[in-house]
Amino acid sequence: MNKAETIETLKSIVKPYVKNAEAFENLSEDTDFLRDLQINSANLVDVALDVEEAFDITIDNASMEKMLNVKAALEIIAAKLAEK
């Protein structure tokens, strides 16, 4: 899966939690989940679980803590896929 495809998958994962539709339309690597997309912080754990399922990976607690924006999410997904 290339980066563009990963972003598309990530986009479909975060969509149900997003409160700012405009920021979602313009989602890029610099997009922050809380500040830009206005996802409820309690839902970040659900995003992480959905990512685990979609990519068949396990995200440890330390990584989950860092997964606050698209860039970090992409890095974590890439790292976990590489470990497989």
Place this chain on the structure above:
Amino acid sequence: MKKRVVITGMGVCAPNGIGLTEFLEAIRSGKSGIAFDTELADLVFSCQISAKPQVSDETKREYFTELELRNFDADGILYGVIAGMQAWKDAGLPFNSEQADFGSGTIFGSGTSGIGKFRESIYKIDDKNVRRLGSTAVVQTMASGVTAYLGGKLGLGNLVTTNSSACTTGTEAILLSYDRIVSGQAKRMLAGSTSDSGPYIWGGFDAMRVCTFKHNGDPEQGSRPMSQTASGFVPGAGAGALLLEDLESALARGATIYAEVLGGNLNSGGQKGEGSMTAPNPVAVQRCISDALANSGIEAKDLDAINGHLTATSKDSLEIENWTKALGRSGADFPYINSLKSTVGHCLSGAGSVESVAAVLQVKYGFVFPNANCDDLHPEIAAMVAREKIPTQLVETQLQYVAKASFGFGDVNGCVIFSRYLTE
């Protein structure tokens, strides 16, 4: 002068109807919400019939967002939110305010919460997978889940809490809400209660053999309060909600008034005398009724109708005896009496509120709904109360004062008095 409390909105999510229009038609016609339950049959329950609200996916989406419905498995919250939001809307109160409404709160009871979600969580935890519970396992399974959801959806800023007292829960919620308005601490209280549904709620009752096992082939005949052939209750679930409001506030808003809550009483038999964990102490039951009348400022002779607890067990005769003694009325002098459980089963923690909605509809529209499955009145009851006071057909008649009582495990009692609202 004591504050007066009126009901300005109602909502209901019952086995025989969702929303006031459907429910009113159902109770007037004696429509049953009891059906064969494949899930109970597959699990080899003795009682394989039940009464559950039929909530379509479309209806769910009227009350919950897509996000809220993700991994959602909490029937009690579902029913409670539907009934509660209906009552709020029916009362003409606003949604989407910017600020919390500090004058309005809720006391919305439950027995358990999110039993389905709880079960799923337990399996995950035992499978060493606690990390995958998701973010809503807590709010769906905490006892106050229903008020947590309602509080946010309605922007309530006053007391937001959940009460729990077994089958008395709904009636208790109304009286606790009434007290909060009378004491001037709130202008409006959404009073209600709800119950989860399904085998994990009903199993314990099935194990006690208190549910009927004789009507798996004819579900609609299964719930037989006051009947000679009553053989146990039919497990049910659902929610009712009543928007209680300070009369001054209701008049100032020009709100529709369904009825007045005159007062009532809550007590316990202390599991003394004939009382126990599962049986009511008759002394306390009679006192609860007498004190409810006194608190409401009416006399026993004024009462026009009773909406009983009457679950369709061997305790029905005892309940009737308690009413005759508490009121000092019997035979043809006894008020009309009916039990909604004949058509919706026993909605457990939801029962008191669902049945109160029915009682208030009777006051508002002037009728006594028919008792289903009671053509063969129990001889012990027939000896105490005239047949025509336990109608099996709809009776159209104006009712000034109606009593609703609920009795629950733990030997707890509640009795509330509703009055037709008359403008002075």
